[in-house]
Amino acid sequence: MKTKLTILCENSVGVPFGVIGEHGFACYVETDNRNYLFDTGQGFGIIQNSLALKKDLREIAAIMISHGHYDHTGGLPAVLQVRGPVDVYGHPDIFMDRIWSAEGSTRYIGIPHSRRYLESLGARFRLETGMVAVGPGVFLSGEVPRVSAFEKGDAKMTAVADDGEKFHPDPLKDDLSLIVDSDKGLIIVLGCAHAGLINIIEYALKKTRQKKIFAIIGGTHLGFASDEQFDETLKVIERYNIERIGVSHCTGLPRASMLHAKLKDRFFFGSVGSTLEA
Ligand SMILES: [Fe+2]
Numbered sequence: 001m002k003t004k005l006t007i008l009c010e011n012s013v014g015v016p017f018g019v020i021g022e023h024g025f026a027c028y029v030e031t032d033n034r035n036y037l038f039d040t041g042q043g044f045g046i047i048q049n050s051l052a053l054k055k056d057l058r059e060i061a062a063i064m065i066s067h068g069h070y071d072h073t074g075g076l077p078a079v080l081q082v083r084g085p086v087d088v089y090g091h092p093d094i095f096m097d098r099i100w101s102a103e104g105s106t107r108y109i110g111i112p113h114s115r116r117y118l119e120s121l122g123a124r125f126r127l128e129t130g131m132v133a134v135g136p137g138v139f140l141s142g143e144v145p146r147v148s149a150f151e152k153g154d155a156k157m158t159a160v161a162d163d164g165e166k167f168h169p170d171p172l173k174d175d176l177s178l179i180v181d182s183d184k185g186l187i188i189v190l191g192c193a194h195a196g197l198i199n200i201i202e203y204a205l206k207k208t209r210q211k212k213i214f215a216i217i218g219g220t221h222l223g224f225a226s227d228e229q230f231d232e233t234l235k236v237i238e239r240y241n242i243e244r245i246g247v248s249h250c251t252g253l254p255r256a257s258m259l260h261a262k263l264k265d266r267f268f269f270g271s272v273g274s275t276l277e278a
C-alpha cells in the first residue's frame, strides 16, 4: 500500500511558508484507500498548517489519538468543527486527569476538553485497549506491554489517584502508536512513545508478524531518557536495520543531534511540513 505522511503539528517548522510550530504533535496520513489524522497538536497550528500544506481535514476517515496529553488532543475541537462527525480512536484512559510535577511546581497536562463537549462536536469515540484495525493496512497498537528493562518511564508524569487526592506515577497505558503496513515495510508513527520505543518496536513486529520496519516517525521521548536507554534504543534501531528515523517533539535537539551523528542519511527532523513516502 502506498503511503504518505505529513507532519502537521510539531515544535519546529521545516518549510518556509505559512506554518507555525507549537509544542505538540499531529500527522496527516494518506494511503491508497483513505486518509487519517493521528493526533491534533495543542490546537494552535492544526488548521493553519493543514491549509498551508494542502492537507484537507474534511477528507479524513478517522482521527487517532496517541494518548491523553494536551499537546496531542487540544486540537480536537478545531478538527471536528472542520470535519464534522467522525470516528475518534484511542484508549479508554485518554480522559484521565494528568499532572506534570517537577521542581516544586505542578501543571495540568491532561486532555483539555470534556468527552461530552467533543461528542457534541461530532466525535464518535472508539476507545479500545487492544490493537485495532482502523482501515486497510492501518493499525492502532493498543496497550504496549512494558517489557524492556531499559525503559523506565518519566517520573514527572503523574495522575490523580482513585481517591481523588494523591498523585501517583502515571502508567500512561493509553500511549498508543500508529502502525502502517506500507509497500516498503512497517511505518511506526509515535505520539510521545511513553510506552518506550524498544517496547513499541518489539510489539509492532510481534503483533503484525512482519519482519521489516521501514521507518519510525514522531515523538520518541528520548529527550527524557537515560544514556543507557538511549544507547539500547540505538542498538535496536540497528538490529532491525530501520531505514528512516524522523524524530519529533519530545526527542529534543540534543538527542536528535546524537541520532543524526549515528544514523547520518537515515535520520531526518520530523518538523511541520516534513514528509515521508513509502
Ligand atoms: Fe507530547
Ligand SMILES: [Fe+2]
Binding pocket: 067, 069, 192, 194
Ligand atoms: Fe505525552
